Amino acid sequence: MLLLILSVLCLLTVAVFIFRLLRLAKQRIHIPDSTQDRSDWPKVSIIIPARNEAENITGSLGSVLEQDYPTDKLEIIVIDDFSEDATKDIAESLMAKSEFSAQCIQGRALPKGWLGKSNACMWGATHASGDYLFFIDADTHSSPHMLKSVIDFTQTRDIEMLSFNPQQVMVSKGEKSLLPGIFLSTANSMNFVASNDPTQQEAIANGQAMLFKAESYRAVNGHELVKSDVSEDLAFAKKMKQRGFRIFWAFADSLMRTRMYTSAKDIWQGFSKNMNRIVKAETLPLATWYWVKCQWIAWMSPILLVVSFLQYQESASQISTLALGINLITSIVLLGTFSGLVRELSVPIRHAIFVPFGISMNGFLALNAWRLQKLNRVVWKNRSLPQ
Known part of the structure; x- marks a missing residue:
């Protein structure tokens, strides 16, 4: 009887989980491609903070320098944040061939109380003269009409802070196996509609x-x-919204793409700096509860399926048959959901079986992020991030 109760509970949990995912899918607002000609485009300053981005800056800066935007209405500023590689040389070489106003400036020393990325962005903003300031990461790659599309979308909706999710590119086995589950469980803790509703507290942003x-x-x-x-992205959205500014969260799969991390190790280190904040689990009880939910979704269905199958083999009673049927249905539904997810992310369908590992890992990431925050040991780009 206990097995049957757990099986029903697992089915209900999965049903709620999938219902939330379906609702999130319907909530997604995509920024449409725009190639229209206008005579009143505003001036935009694109600011790219870059620290040790020699491997990425050609793609990000290069694609920005190819934007279909009036040359007198776009300025590009790269902040070389004390890179120890050829980031600055590559950036300056690319800029020398551009018709846009473009400059690579040396970052400023880190003031007390500041973190590296926010400091670099602020320094870049002091050199900017645009009507709009657009901060993008050095690991992104933009389509030629990205800027027109984003500006047109922003002005049409009278948005004061727009942030969006680019297409996430996954190349290595570690990325394809772990990131879909991490993205899935992370999104399940968000509410896109509430973030875009000025009367709700939810506030989502992406620093990319x-x-x-x-x-x-x-x-x-x-x-x-x-x-x-x-x-800083989530904090910016929350604080801007609290002050009455119009923020907006959207998706831009056709306009920008990014490869966040290149290996399982990078994924662990990268998300460990802030996963507890992303999933709203900033205390130990909340992080622990989030870990429990992740492990339940990831492993309870296959475990119960195996146990119910063994019990059915031992005694094909009505209860064991019912438990086996419920767990089989639950597992099939989950596998179908995971298959749809990896297809949506342009990942080979065989990686669907690894989605539970990513979901499970996300629970550990939330706990580890809380631990590092508590111990003041968050490190990123070879810098300690004080709490």
């Missing part, structure tokens, strides 16, 4: 792409508002 109306950005003293926040 954040566009601000310049006057709104400067009204809150720019990145000084989030100078000590490890998750």
